[in-house]
Amino acid sequence: MRKLRTILIVLLVLFTLAGAGIAVFNFLVPKSGGLLIETGPASTVYINGEEVGRTPYTSLRKAGEITLRLIPDSFGQPLSPFEEKINLVSGVETVVRRYFGDSAEKTEGEILSFEKLPTKSETGIIVVSEPEGAQVVIDTLSKGTSPYSATSLESGVHTLKLSVNGYKDRSVELNLIKGFKLVAYVKLAKLDIQENKVEEVVKPVTQKLVKILSTPTGFLRVRSEASSSAKEVGQVKPGGEFGYLGESEGGDWYKINFDEDLEGWVTGQYSEIIEKTATESALIVN
Secondary structure (H helix, E strand, O other), X not given: OHHHHHHHHHHHHHHHHHHHHHHHHHHHOOOEEEEEEEXXXXXXXXXXXXXXXXXXXXXXXXXXXXXXXXXXXXXXXXXOOEEEEXXXXXXXXXEEEEEOOOOHHHOEEEEEEEEEOOOOOOEEEEEEEEOOOOEEEEOOEEEEEOOEEEOOOOOEEEEEEEEOOOEOOEEEEXXXXXXXXXXXXXXXXXXXXXXXOEEEEEEEEEEEEEEEOOOOOOOEEEEOOOOOOOOEEEEEOOOOEEEEEXXXXXXXXXXXXXXXXXXXXXXXXXXXXXXXXXXXXXXXXX
């Protein structure tokens, strides 16, 4: 009986020492934070100046601030590298996505990081965009424009969509965790907007005219109707050319406009229809 009692005491002491050792270890060795990096195209990953691998890249690292640098593979035209200071938080995964365009303006992606909240039951979110003023939609509900912050969202998976004129829309899946505030920094890619070019195009235009021929009197009377007995409304001289407005049923009288847009009829005996080609300018927007 005494022997059994001694064994139990020894075991209790061992368990106590083991628990104390684990507690000391956890106190002295900080917990790790997760890091996930995705890029397009594939990139070389540097952390604190040290090359650590290629994307897609995942690792568990000591919590705290790191300097992340991504050197994208380039085929032809070099792509600008990405560098940013990022704070890794123990117990959660920080996500970095970067999709490189042929310029910084056409590059898109996001950094999803976390900050601890004083209360473990709270859930927070901050959305920052580049450019600012993007329309924020979470789970199909409009939330205003960026920058945006809230503490009313439930923990779990949500869909964030950002949009702004002149930039490509971007959707991001978010996982909100109780006790943490998610900070989403989202960069939008600028769209190629072609400027409309205005070109002047000259087109040939055929115009029908009535030309006055030689007359015994040196002029030709213009009548109010297609008849020699109709009222005279004006006179035109041989060689003159006037706009054609029509002709009589027999084709022996022509209607013209003359003398500051006055209209009248002249006999076909001393006039003829001619056609002239003129040029007309038109503006075409491409």
